[in-house]
Amino acid sequence: MNIKKVEMIATPREPHFVGDGFRVHNYIPSYPRMDMIRMDPFIMLDYNARYHFPGSEYPKGVGVHPHRGFETVTIAYKGRIEHRDSGGGGGIIGEGDVQWMTAASGVLHKEFHEAEWSKGGGDFQMVQLWVNLPAKFKMTEPKYQAISHTEMVTADLGSNGLVEVIAGSFRGLQGPANTFTPVHLMNAMLRPGGKVDFSFPENFATGALIIEGKVKVNGSEVADIDQFVLFEKTGTTLILEAMAESKVLILSGEPLLEPIAAHGPFVMNTREELQKAYMDFNTGKFGYLE
Numbered sequence: 001m002n003i004k005k006v007e008m009i010a011t012p013r014e015p016h017f018v019g020d021g022f023r024v025h026n027y028i029p030s031y032p033r034m035d036m037i038r039m040d041p042f043i044m045l046d047y048n049a050r051y052h053f054p055g056s057e058y059p060k061g062v063g064v065h066p067h068r069g070f071e072t073v074t075i076a077y078k079g080r081i082e083h084r085d086s087g088g089g090g091g092i093i094g095e096g097d098v099q100w101m102t103a104a105s106g107v108l109h110k111e112f113h114e115a116e117w118s119k120g121g122g123d124f125q126m127v128q129l130w131v132n133l134p135a136k137f138k139m140t141e142p143k144y145q146a147i148s149h150t151e152m153v154t155a156d157l158g159s160n161g162l163v164e165v166i167a168g169s170f171r172g173l174q175g176p177a178n179t180f181t182p183v184h185l186m187n188a189m190l191r192p193g194g195k196v197d198f199s200f201p202e203n204f205a206t207g208a209l210i211i212e213g214k215v216k217v218n219g220s221e222v223a224d225i226d227q228f229v230l231f232e233k234t235g236t237t238l239i240l241e242a243m244a245e246s247k248v249l250i251l252s253g254e255p256l257l258e259p260i261a262a263h264g265p266f267v268m269n270t271r272e273e274l275q276k277a278y279m280d281f282n283t284g285k286f287g288y289l290e
């Protein structure tokens with residue numbers, strides 16, 4: 001077997017708040033060896049490790065802000081998130097659900113704890129991943145894909161557990177999310193001792209985030225809850241073996257290999273396009289959202 005070796009196991013650093021509702025550890029791009037070029041097409045990964053929010057009458061979250069040039073993928077593991085955007089779209093991301101938002105030419109949106117959930121509070125755990133768009137799609141129409149966990153394609157691994165495919169494919173099963181370039185995104189739910197292997201092309205950027213439990217990777221290294229495993233580009237196959245009941249988010253994507261000009265909520269190819277994004281935002285071209 002052509003093993004894809006572990007390049008690094010990253011431990012979460014000090015969290016920071018996005019607005020007042022998302023207490024996140026940033027993995028991409030702030031770690032050495034996990035910058036936007038190494039992780040291309042993934043440009044950002046914020047992880048809200050499980051955290052208890054006390055009940056609040058006013059939903060916590062992040063107010064109106066723009067995005068242009070990429071996709072935001074929000075995966076809710078615990079708690080509920082409500083979003084609304086300038087195009088009139090909105091919805092609730094419940095436990096196990098995914099929202100795949102193609103910001104493309106631009107949206108204004110806001111992301112908050114869902115009102116009813118907020119009142120009672122509780123454990124909150126989520127991932128937000130930014131997937132870059134190729135130059136030719138950056139200025140296309142924005143769109144949403146609301147993917148309920150019930151729509152996800154599931155591979156039954158018997159006593160090992162199961163794999164839930166969000167995007168891309170696993171053993172011939174295709175996930176529901178439409179992507180612009182090849183991206184594989186899936187959750188492995190493993191029983192204690194459960195084993196699974198994944199194969200991805202050599203040039204893809206590949207990683208795994210331990211959402212629950214503890215896993216042995218490639219038969220040797222151990223990755224614990226909340227750690228991020230970065231895999232080398234060489235080699236094709238990685239093996240996970242659960243040392244306890246575990247849940248692992250696996251991501252692998254084909255690099256776009258295009259220049260990146262990123263600042264704040266905009267990810268473009270050139271400085272000029274970035275300046276244009278700020279100008280369009282400041283002159284109200286992203287629409288309106290209260």
Ligand code: MN
Binds near residue numbers: 067
């Ligand atoms: Mn946002």
